[in-house]
Amino acid sequence: MDLRHLRYFIAVAEEENIGRAAARLHISQPPLTRQIQQLEEELGVRLFTRTPRGMELTQAGELFLEEARNIRSVVEQATERTQRAGQGKLGRLDIAIFGSGILGIIPRLLLAFRNAYPEVKTVLHTMTKAEQIEALRQRRITLGFNRMLAPLPDLATELVATEQLLLAVNESHPLAREESVSFPMLAEHPMVLFPTGARPNFIDKVMRLCEEAGFVPQVSQEVGDAVTGVALVAGGFGICLVPESVTALTLPGVVFRPLHDTPPNCRIDLSCLYRTDDQSPILSEFLETVRAFRGPHVAGHSSGIRTETAWDAGI
Amino acid sequence: MDLRHLRYFIAVAEEENIGRAAARLHISQPPLTRQIQQLEEELGVRLFTRTPRGMELTQAGELFLEEARNIRSVVEQATERTQRAGQGKLGRLDIAIFGSGILGIIPRLLLAFRNAYPEVKTVLHTMTKAEQIEALRQRRITLGFNRMLAPLPDLATELVATEQLLLAVNESHPLAREESVSFPMLAEHPMVLFPTGARPNFIDKVMRLCEEAGFVPQVSQEVGDAVTGVALVAGGFGICLVPESVTALTLPGVVFRPLHDTPPNCRIDLSCLYRTDDQSPILSEFLETVRAFRGPHVAGHSSGIRTETAWDAGI
DNA sequence: AACCTCCATACCTTCAAGGTATTGTGTTGG
DNA sequence: CCAACACAATACCTTGAAGGTATGGAGGTT
Incomplete structure (x- = not known):
């Protein structure tokens, strides 16, 4: 059995007439007659009673019509869903x-x-x-x-995106009094670095920027991520350079200060x-x-x- | 798209290899390759990624595999149900x-x-x-x-089936004292007849049997059906001849008596x-x-x- | 009785599914 | 590093089934 058989069957069932159904399907009448016979033979079921006025569904035919319409819609939905999946929409x-x-x-x-x-x-x-x-x-x-x-x-x-670097400092820290800070001002202040783990990472970036500014940072603590780093700043562990998106996180006692006179590579991707x-x-x-x-x-x-x-x- | 395409697709998806799938389908490899290409082209979706080790489903292909299996089972159920309907079992x-x-x-x-x-x-x-x-x-x-x-x-x-005729009488009626009754004994007793409506019906049967027994029955009442007839017997309207299945109905005051010496045609079909x-x-x-x-x-x-x-x- | 309207049958044509042989392309093993 | 292997893809041929035209045959209508 083929989907074609179902399409043909539905047409004949709806038209109750092979000739009209054939016209609707854009084929001629004899092949359609044969396809219907073939379908009946394959199922082993009489789907139509032939009357002088046309084709009339048997009870089994009525059932099969419902089933055929159902199959048709299941197939349509399957192809549509697959196409959407193929277009990355599903x-x-x-x-x-x-x-x-x-x-x-x-x-x-x-x-x-x-x-x-x-x-x-x-x-x-x-x-x-x-x-x-x-x-x-x-x-x-x-x-x-x-x-x-x-x-x-x-x-x-x-x-x-690329993001600016900001300095996170405790509000009681001397640098908190500045409107904005420059890299050389960071020297001598203990610094929290992150993340630990596979290199290269944000630590290397900070180390290099400090080096370019002419000093080696004092490391007070290395932590796993920016959130922990800012939490340590809140606890007075030192200062911390963070990407600007971290300002979304507000912790009591922590303020963020922009950096000025920074080189063009002083952005994080x-x-x-x-x-x-x-x-x-x-x-x-x-x-x-x-x-x-x-x-x-x-x-x-x-x-x-x-x-x-x-x-x-x-x- | 054809059911064949789905069958082939399922085989390839399950085997992850066109050659093995072709063997399973008892066809050779090149036609199967083409059928899969054709299916992909018709859907406009890549269903497999070709790797050196075989065919691997894409995400859209995974989805389509589920859909294809679903269609297959829907079709199977449809044919099975239709066949049972064709055998008069559904x-x-x-x-x-x-x-x-x-x-x-x-x-x-x-x-x-x-x-x-x-x-x-x-x-x-x-x-x-x-x-x-x-x-x-x-x-x-x-x-x-x-x-x-x-x-x-x-x-x-x-x-x-054919059923015997029984006499329904009120327990206070003289005929209730008999163990069984014969047709001639019914003469002179008012009789309830049923059903009214299209002829021939039970009335004609009763009239003819009375006639053969040599009398014309006194009609006390004509009613629509046997249940009403027996109800009238309970109410004392007279006697009533009923098919034996009516004895399933017990009304207070009504007793049933068999007929003896009846002709062979004294049964009702x-x-x-x-x-x-x-x-x-x-x-x-x-x-x-x-x-x-x-x-x-x-x-x-x-x-x-x-x-x-x-x-x-x-x- | 002639005609009409259906479906069914006979016979031909064509197109696509399936087969064989081969190529191309990665991967693996000596 | 080359040869062998495994896989899918391509080229070309064969065949079977779907579709077309012409016609038959049955039941109903004017």
Whole structure:
């Protein structure tokens, strides 16, 4: 049995006349007669009683008509859903974020994507950079957000945004009295650094900037993520350089101060990471959303900065 | 798209290898490759990613696999249900019964049929003989139960059973003192007759039997059905001849007495009536059940009596 | 009786599914 | 590093079934 048989059967059942049904199907009458006979033979069931006025459904035929219409609609829905899946409009996207990634840009980006593609279920996983790379290679996730991603042969990156660095200080700290601070002013002040773990990371960036400013920072503590770093600042452990998105987090006693006289590379990137061999249309659509989102939000700061450039600036 | 495409797709998706899938489908590899390409092209969706180790489903392909399996099972169920419908094992049977038909044999017959064909929904309609004939011609019912059915060109009958006649009398009536009664004893006693309506009917039978016994009955009242007749006997309106199945109905003050020295035609038939042109397998199965049921239950009384004979004996 | 309207049958044509042989492309093993 | 292997893709041929035209045959109507 074929879907063609069902289409023909439905037409004959509705027209109650083979000739008219054949016209509707744009075929001639004899083949249609044969297809119906064939269908009846294959099922072993008389679907029509032939009357002088045409074809009349038997009770079994009535039942089969309902079933045939049902099959038709199930097939239609299946193809439609599959096509939407093929266009990246339906499905599932597993995304990894890092610890403080829930602050700032990422949630707004995810919201924009979910509004544009409501039928794509996004699943968030919190992972470190190394875990993200591992998970991408094992295909447990499709995309990861992170900073300072080194180029890898099997993984590609797409810049999402670049952010300013800000100084987080305790309100009782001498530097809190400044409107804004410059790099050399940071020398001699104990500094909280993050994250621990795989290099290169934000620590290297800070170390290099300090070095360029002519000093080596005093490390008071190394911690896992920016949120913990700011919490230590609140506790008086020292000062801490953070990306601007961390200001979304307000802790009592902590104030943020901009940096002045900073070199052009004194910005930190936020990128997403994915398999170069991933052809998933959902990923493509997500990356399109990222590009569209990056335009209005980082224009003037980093528009035109390519993945490679972001990396070069990163270390 | 064809059901063949779905079958092939499922095989390839399950084997993750066109060659093995082709072997499983008993075709060679190249046609299968082409069918899959064709399916992808028609849907406009890549369903597989070709790897050196075989075929791997894309996300859209995973979705389509679920859909394809679903379609397959829907089609299987549709054919199976249609086949059962074609064998008369699934569907609906509209049956008409007459007023007192709910007494006696019919409910037992219907129960037997429902046990044998649990998926056939039987719908009962109470109709007079004339209404049954009309409803059969309009196809509103498939089968009617009645007594004393005259042969009609477009309708056929099947004898279900023959029943004895019994005398229903009030317990205070003189005839109630007899163990059994003979026809001549009925003369002079006012008699309740039924049913009113289309002839020939039970009245004609009773009138003829009285005539053969040499008297014309005194009619005290004509009523619509046996139940009303017996109710009038309870009320003292007179005596009433009824088929034996009416004894299922016990009314206070009414007793039933057998008739003795009765002629062989002093039995009343119960038959079912259906269209001669009705090919419905459900009807055939029902008639088979009737025949099987008639055997053990009326053996010795009327086995071997054909439809025509029943009628001949009826009037 | 002639005609009309159906469906069914006979016979031909064509197109696509299936087969065989082969190529191309990655991966693996010596 | 080359040869062998495994896989899908392509080229080309064969065949079977779907579709077309012409016609038959049955039941009903004027």
